[in-house]
Amino acid sequence: MTTPRIYITRPLPEAAMRVLEGTVEYRAWDRDDEAVPRETLLREVVDVDGIICMITEKMDAEVIDRARRCRVISQVAVGYDNIDVAAATRRGIVVTNTPGVLTETTADMAWAILLATARRVVEGDKFTRSGRWKTWELMGFTGQDVYGATLGIVGMGRIGTAIARRGKGFAMPVLYHNRRRVDAALEQELGARAVGLDELLRESDFVVVSCALTPETRHLIGERELGLMRPTAVLVNIARGPIVDQRALYRALVDRKIWAAGLDVFETEPVPTDEPLLRLDNVVVPPHLGSASIKTRIRMATMAAENCVAGVTGKVPPNAVNREALEHR
Ligand code: GLV
Numbered sequence: 001m002t003t004p005r006i007y008i009t010r011p012l013p014e015a016a017m018r019v020l021e022g023t024v025e026y027r028a029w030d031r032d033d034e035a036v037p038r039e040t041l042l043r044e045v046v047d048v049d050g051i052i053c054m055i056t057e058k059m060d061a062e063v064i065d066r067a068r069r070c071r072v073i074s075q076v077a078v079g080y081d082n083i084d085v086a087a088a089t090r091r092g093i094v095v096t097n098t099p100g101v102l103t104e105t106t107a108d109m110a111w112a113i114l115l116a117t118a119r120r121v122v123e124g125d126k127f128t129r130s131g132r133w134k135t136w137e138l139m140g141f142t143g144q145d146v147y148g149a150t151l152g153i154v155g156m157g158r159i160g161t162a163i164a165r166r167g168k169g170f171a172m173p174v175l176y177h178n179r180r181r182v183d184a185a186l187e188q189e190l191g192a193r194a195v196g197l198d199e200l201l202r203e204s205d206f207v208v209v210s211c212a213l214t215p216e217t218r219h220l221i222g223e224r225e226l227g228l229m230r231p232t233a234v235l236v237n238i239a240r241g242p243i244v245d246q247r248a249l250y251r252a253l254v255d256r257k258i259w260a261a262g263l264d265v266f267e268t269e270p271v272p273t274d275e276p277l278l279r280l281d282n283v284v285v286p287p288h289l290g291s292a293s294i295k296t297r298i299r300m301a302t303m304a305a306e307n308c309v310a311g312v313t314g315k316v317p318p319n320a321v322n323r324e325a326l327e328h329r
Pocket of ligand 1: 055076077078079080102290291
């Protein structure tokens with residue numbers, strides 16, 4: 001058997017490269033500060049048996065059609081809405097992701113954003129650095145209490161559950177909205193109650209979006225939904241930008257329909273510098289850092305390498321999201 005060939009769309013950490021060594025030949029895009037240009041991607045996938053890619057690559061039907069030999073598309077992320085899974089399945093290409101390893105790290109980040117937004121940490125930091133700090137002000141930079149407030153989780157999967165579990169330490173009653181109810185035992189452990197989306201939005205002090213982006217969840221949080229939220233409420237989006245209608249969110253923040261927003265994700269990434277939301281002080285905007293701890297990113301890359309090796313050596317990759325692709329070969 002000839003050595004399988006793969007294409008990697010970013011430099012990977014050493015631990016991940018060790019998984020590949022001796023098993024595959026690879027070519028790679030060699031910059032981490034810039035995504036592989038579309039033209040390069042289209043050219044590079046033509047003769048490879050597998051691809052390791054990131055959320056920055058649009059793996060649509062055009063790319064997939066070019067990748068005629070490809071058996072596996074291994075994504076270094078849990079979400080894979082950038083990949084046309086149906087097109088891959090039709091061509092017998094298995095798509096894989098990296099579930100589980102990033103759950104706790106991403107839940108930590110949801111909380112970092114939630115706390116930073118509620119307590120105006122970023123605004124305060126900028127103020128300290130600016131030299132405008134003249135005195136301790138009684139009502140200066142006052143925010144919203146987190147302890148004891150109601151936490152609303154939209155999407156109670158692995159990450160949503162981990163976010164809810166942290167809420168226990170803050171004595172927060174938890175409401176959640178999910179396609180299906182979680183186990184009664186888990187509900188009890190978390191002190192969580194399943195509710196409709198409207199009720200969640202009306203009753204929560206903090207609404208955290210942690211569901212997958214699908215055709216059903218695109219713009220799930222729009223003008224009507226934001227209008228249901230409390231004027232003191234904070235919206236946190238740790239999932240995917242298009243789940244929230246960004247234009248409607250801007251209006252809701254300007255009109256003080258809601259109090260603040262913490263957004264790790266955006267409808268267009270990187271966020272264009274003229275994005276109106278960036279002008280608002282009550283918005284916290286890390287650049288899609290949910291899973292960005294050193295250990296977790298190394299684990300994700302290693303897991304993606306393992307999925308890819310399995311896929312190009314005739315095994316079923318452990319994290320296949322479309323096993324049915326195998327029937328199309
Ligand atoms: C990151 O956004 C992921 O889906 O893992």
